[in-house]
Amino acid sequence: MKVFLTGGRGMVGRAIQDHDRAKAHQIVAPTSAELDLTDRSAVMAAVAEDAPDIVIHSAGRVGGIQANMAHPAAFLTENMDMGFNVVLAARAAGVPRLLNLGSSCMYPHDAPNPLHEESLGKGELEPTNEGYGLAKLAVARLCDFVSREQADFSCKTLIPCNLYGLHDKFDPAVSHLVPAIIRKVHEARESGSDTVEIWGDGTARREFMFSDDLADGIWQAVARFDDLPGVMNIGLGHDYSINEYYAEAARVIGWQGHFTHDLSRPTGMKQKLVATDRQTAFGWAPKTSLQDGIAQTYAHFLDLTERGEA
Numbered sequence: 023m024k025v026f027l028t029g030g031r032g033m034v035g036r037a038i039q040d041h042d043r044a045k046a047h048q049i050v051a052p053t054s055a056e057l058d059l060t061d062r063s064a065v066m067a068a069v070a071e072d073a074p075d076i077v078i079h080s081a082g083r084v085g086g087i088q089a090n091m092a093h094p095a096a097f098l099t100e101n102m103d104m105g106f107n108v109v110l111a112a113r114a115a116g117v118p119r120l121l122n123l124g125s126s127c128m129y130p131h132d133a134p135n136p137l138h139e140e141s142l143g144k145g146e147l148e149p150t151n152e153g154y155g156l157a158k159l160a161v162a163r164l165c166d167f168v169s170r171e172q173a174d175f176s177c178k179t180l181i182p183c184n185l186y187g188l189h190d191k192f193d194p195a196v197s198h199l200v201p202a203i204i205r206k207v208h209e210a211r212e213s214g215s216d217t218v219e220i221w222g223d224g225t226a227r228r229e230f231m232f233s234d235d236l237a238d239g240i241w242q243a244v245a246r247f248d249d250l251p252g253v254m255n256i257g258l259g260h261d262y263s264i265n266e267y268y269a270e271a272a273r274v275i276g277w278q279g280h281f282t283h284d285l286s287r288p289t290g291m292k293q294k295l296v297a298t299d300r301q302t303a304f305g306w307a308p309k310t311s312l313q314d315g316i317a318q319t320y321a322h323f324l325d326l327t328e329r330g331e332a
C-alpha cells in the first residue's frame with residue numbers, strides 16, 4: 023500500500039518505519055520542515071498529490087507534564103490544527119482510510135479505571151494536560167463525524183496508553199516519565215549520588231508501553247482496518263506504580279541508591295490504565311516486558327550520550 027505517514031521522525035513514526043511490516047509498503051513521511059501540518063492548504067496539496075491508500079496520523083506536539091502545564095495553548099491549537107488539517111485533507115483527496123493516534127489524556131479526569139472508550143467526552147479533562155487532551159478528543163470526534171457522513175471514507179482512532187522507547191525525548195524540559203527516570207538514575211550512578219528524588223509519593227499508577235509494540239499494533243490495524251472499531255484503546259492491560267518504574271530502571275542501570283519523595287510536586291492523575299477489551303476482541307497484544315523495554319531504551323540513551331546528543 024501507499025502510506026502517508028505524519029510524524030515520521032518522532033518516536034512512534036520511527037518505530038512504525040523500522041518495523042518489519044513497513045518493508046511491504048511504500049511510505050511517504052514528510053518532516054515538519056518539509057510539510058508544516060498546521061498549514062491547511064499545504065497539507066491539502068501534499069495529500070492530494072501523494073494520493074495514498076491510507077494516512078497514518080502520528081504527528082503531534084507531545085510532551086510531559088511540565089511542558090503541558092507551561093504551554094497549554096500551543097498543545098491545544100497545534101494538535102487540533104494538525105489533526106483537522108490531516109483528516110480534512112484526506113477526505114478532500116478521496117483517501118479511503120485514515121488511522122489517527124489519540125492519547126489516554128483524552129479521557130475525563132474522573133473516569134473510572136480501566137478507561138473504557140465509552141467514557142470519552144463524559145467529563146472534565148485532567149487540568150495538567152487539558153489543552154492536549156481537548157485537541158486529541160476533538161480530532162477523534164472529527165474522525166467519527168466524517169466517517170458517518172461519508173461511506174467511502176473510514177477514519178479510525180487508536181488511543182495508545184503512555185509510551186516510551188527508542189528515539190524518546192531525554193531532555194528534562196519535555197521528557198515523559200520513563201526517559202526522565204532513566205536520565206535521573208543514570209546521572210545518579212555517574213555522579214556517585216546515593217539518592218534520587220521522585221515527584222510525589224510514587225504511588226500513582228501508569229501504563230507505559232514500548233513504542234515498538236505500538237508500531238506492531240498499528241501495522242496490525244492497517245492490515246485488518248475493516249475489523250478495527252472506530253475508536254480503540256491500545257495498551258498493556260496492566261500498570262505499575264511510579265516507584266516500580268524507578269526500581270526497574272535502577273535494576274537495569276545497576277544503581278543501588280535509595281529514593282526520596284518531594285510531596286510538594288504535582289503528579290497528575292492517580293491512575294491512567296486503558297481498558298483493553300476491544301483490543302483483545304480485535305486480537306492483538308503487546309510482547310515486550312518492562313525490563314526488556316527499559317534495557318533497550320537505556321542502550322539507546324547511552325548511544326546518544328556517547329554521541330553528545332542526549
Ligand SMILES: NC(=O)c1ccc[n+]([C@@H]2O[C@H](COP(=O)([O-])OP(=O)(O)OC[C@H]3O[C@@H](n4cnc5c(N)ncnc54)[C@H](OP(=O)(O)O)[C@@H]3O)[C@@H](O)[C@H]2O)c1
Nearest residue numbers: 029031032033034053054058059080081082084125182185
Ligand atoms: N509519546 C507518548 O507517550 C504518546 C502516548 C500516547 C499517544 N501518543 C501520540 O502518538 C503520536 C506520536 O507521538 P510521538 O511520541 O512519536 O511524538 P514525538 O516523538 O514528539 O514526534 C512528534 C512528531 O510530530 C511532528 N510534528 C510536530 N509538529 C509538526 C508540524 N507542525 N508539522 C509537521 N509535523 C509535526 C514532528 O516532526 P519533526 O520531527 O519533523 O519536527 C515529530 O516527528 C502523537 O499523536 C502523540 O500524541 C504519544
